[in-house]
Amino acid sequence: MLPEFLTWWTRQMADLAAPLLKRLPNNAPDAMLLTPGVGGTLGVSVRHKGQIGILPGLPAAADPDQLRDMIARRRRREPVMIRLTRNPLVRDVWLPAAVEAGLDRFLTYEMDQLTPFKAADVFFAHRVLGVDRRKAAIHVEITLVPKVWVHALLDRLERAGIVPAALEVPAGLNVPAGGRTTDVMAPKGGMRCIPLRHADPTRRTRQRLAWRTAVAASxxxxxxxxxxxxxxxxxxxxxxxxxxxxxxxxxxxxxxxxxxxxxxxxxxxxxxxxxxQAGQPLAILADLTDSLPDDTWLTSLSLRRTRLVLEGHSTAATRLIAALASGKRLHNPSFAAPVLRAETGGEVFTIQAEVTP
Missing domain, CATH: 1.20.5 (Single alpha-helices involved in coiled-coils or other helix-helix interfaces)
Known part of the structure; x- marks a missing residue:
């Protein structure tokens, strides 16, 4: 629905703008124009901002190198076009409106059905002259130039390394109000441009595929x-x-x-x-051995954690407290029980002390 609306809106705008566009000055593109003359001579002119300046022509005897140099000296950066003075072939046809979006491709395929020529044998351009919405048809003007007309000139320019962009030919039918041109670089003022290279549909498809492939690769x-x-x-x-x-x-x-x-x-x-915490028994025994006098012997030794209890006999038990206190590992020695007199004359003692680890 939206594409049909846009197409209708574009046509309406074109119909409204057509009278105004006729009043605009000539806006033909800048170009170097080569006009075939008698005997192979070439007339040279340059169009700049709608004004055409005549330059010295090119002789027919100029070889490709001379031709290239002569054109290079006269040319700036504008494209080269071939201007023909003979009238082109023109054909009016009515076509289904559905082909308007791909009209160039349709004409390439159907050229031999619409004209006596094959698409490969002619240069052509087209423009839509009108639309019949009731019949869903478009009125198309096809402008044809057989390639044999310019084959020799194109071959001569090709040998000189010059590639023309288009042909300029006298305009065919007048474009009525509302007519639309689809040509590339279509000038006003009685001349029309016919592109020399129409995009081959197969080639265009390949180019589109190559472009998409390149974009995808990028x-x-x-x-x-x-x-x-x-x-x-x-x-x-x-x-x-x-x-x-x-x-x-x-x-x-x-x-x-x-x-x-x-x-x-x-x-x-x-x-x-x-x-x-429990003390070291061997070290305690060594300390006791050093601390106790020779007249003292032990009958019992008990070590529980840090509490040491000694029982034994000595000739003088009271001096044992001082002897044990002088040791390294025993502290706070004291009698745990009264000292008793033994029948043999010695004293029986019970001493307790704290063991330092």
Whole structure:
């Protein structure tokens, strides 16, 4: 629905603008115009901003290099066009309105049905002269120039490395109000342009496909360029994860070993702490041996944690308190029971003391 509305709106705007466009000055494109003359001569003129300036012509005897140099000296950057003085062939046809969007392609396919020529044998242009909405048809004017008319000239220019853009021919039928031209570079003022190269539908399809392929390739390249750092980072992360997975058993083994070592250290620490709390029996015996005099012997020794209880005989038990207090590991020695006189003449004692780890 929307395309039909846009087409109708465009036609209405063209109908309204047609009278105004007729009042505009000549807006033909700038170009170098080559006009075939008698005996192979070429007339040269330059159109700039609608004004045509006549230049010296080119002789028929000029070879390709001379022809190229002569045109290069006279030409700026405008395209080269061939201006014909003979009238083109013109054909009016009515066509279904449905072909208007692809009219150039339709005429290329149906040229031999609409005219006595094949599309490959002519240069052609077309313009829509009117629209019959009731019949859903368009009135089309086809302007034809057989290629044999300009074949020799085009071959001569091709040898000189010159590629004309279009043919300028005298206008055919007058365009009524509301007529629309679809030619490339169609000038006003009694002349029309016929492009020398119509886009071949197959070639156009291939070009469109090539363009889309190029755009897709460019987009893919851009995406690849943007994604390359992410891909590299992902690959590096994958390698790191693989290395981590490979080292995980070793790490687990080392962790278990570390836990065992920590448990062993904790156990040895607890043992050492218990030993320190309970005292060291051999060290205590050595200290007692050094502290007690020779006339003293023990009948009982009890060590419970840090409490040491000694029982024995001595000739003078009272001096044992001072002797034990002078030791390194025994503190606060005292009698735990009264000293008794033995039948043999000695004294029986019970002494308690605190053991320092």
């Amino acid at each position: 987009g893919s390249l851009a995406l690849a360029t943007l994604a390359e750092p992410l891909v590299r980072q992902s690959m590096a992360l994958g390698r790191v994860e693989a290395q981590v997975a490979e080292l995980r058993p070793r790490v687990h083994e080392a962790e278990m070993l570390r836990q065992r070592i920590a448990a062993g250290l904790a156990g040895s620490g607890r043992i050492a702490a218990a030993r320190q």
